[in-house]
Amino acid sequence: MMGIKPAIAAASLAFLFVAAPAFAQGGLTGNWELTLTTPQGSNTVALSLKQEGEKVTGDLNTPMGSLPVTGSSSNGALTLSASVELQGNKLELGLAGKVDGDALSGTVKFGDFGEFPFSGKRAAAAAAPAASSAAAPAPTPVAGGGGANGKWDIVFKVEGAGDLPASATLRQESDQVTGVLSSQGGEVQLKGTMSGNSLKLAFSTPTPQGDLSVTMTGELGPSGFAGKASFGGLAEANWTATRAK
Numbered sequence: 001m002m003g004i005k006p007a008i009a010a011a012s013l014a015f016l017f018v019a020a021p022a023f024a025q026g027g028l029t030g031n032w033e034l035t036l037t038t039p040q041g042s043n044t045v046a047l048s049l050k051q052e053g054e055k056v057t058g059d060l061n062t063p064m065g066s067l068p069v070t071g072s073s074s075n076g077a078l079t080l081s082a083s084v085e086l087q088g089n090k091l092e093l094g095l096a097g098k099v100d101g102d103a104l105s106g107t108v109k110f111g112d113f114g115e116f117p118f119s120g121k122r123a124a125a126a127a128a129p130a131a132s133s134a135a136a137p138a139p140t141p142v143a144g145g146g147g148a149n150g151k152w153d154i155v156f157k158v159e160g161a162g163d164l165p166a167s168a169t170l171r172q173e174s175d176q177v178t179g180v181l182s183s184q185g186g187e188v189q190l191k192g193t194m195s196g197n198s199l200k201l202a203f204s205t206p207t208p209q210g211d212l213s214v215t216m217t218g219e220l221g222p223s224g225f226a227g228k229a230s231f232g233g234l235a236e237a238n239w240t241a242t243r244a245k
Helices: 004-018
Strands: 030-038 041-052 055-062 065-074 077-086 089-100 103-110 115-122 150-158 162-173 176-183 186-195 198-207 210-221 224-231 235-243
Touching: 030 103, 041 065, 055 077, 065 089, 089 115, 150 224, 162 186, 176 198, 210 235
Parallel strands: none
Antiparallel strands: 030 041, 030 115, 041 055, 055 065, 065 077, 077 089, 089 103, 103 115, 150 162, 150 235, 162 176, 176 186, 186 198, 198 210, 210 224, 224 235
16 A cells, blocks of 8 residues: 555646646746737737746737736636727737647637637747857866756656656756756746756645645766655655656
């Protein structure tokens, strides 16, 4: 029979990996492309969002200029509102949609002028600028394969939950590490340090009893990271990470 502590770890991981998108922290943060379908045709606009809990803020870039937007996201539903001045009159915009991973869909209401469908997707990352002849020299790689920078395929191993896959995109600047851990349950923000080949990351995952702090520690070797994840000091799980191909 599974003990109490492994059960806590299994339950916590279950919320992290299979919870509804509403549990994702910052899952909408980033740049999006929205395509609106109107009687005059289709128009694509850029939307930049920042999510903190259920609160969502950002900017909608349109031919009329950049419009601040505010709203919320809960249970996979997104609502945003904005206002724009047109010839001395204020036009209220309201967006209501559903979030499905890296896709959005729903409707936009333009004041009393009508409601139109839209679809959206995460904007592709900008291509890195070409290196110039005066470019600074590349930093010396960290032993074991380039430090924490990059994309990683992660597997958590916990009694009673089996192997649970995830992925992470990490950015290392000096000894500071930030990033995003992605799973079927959404995304959580990571923050930690890298000292030599030793990595320490921390994040919070929601449970019915409240947020649970998770700490990941590991060592970087030739094949990737290996270490342990501590769930609020109540239970532990082993984890490994290899560079994404």
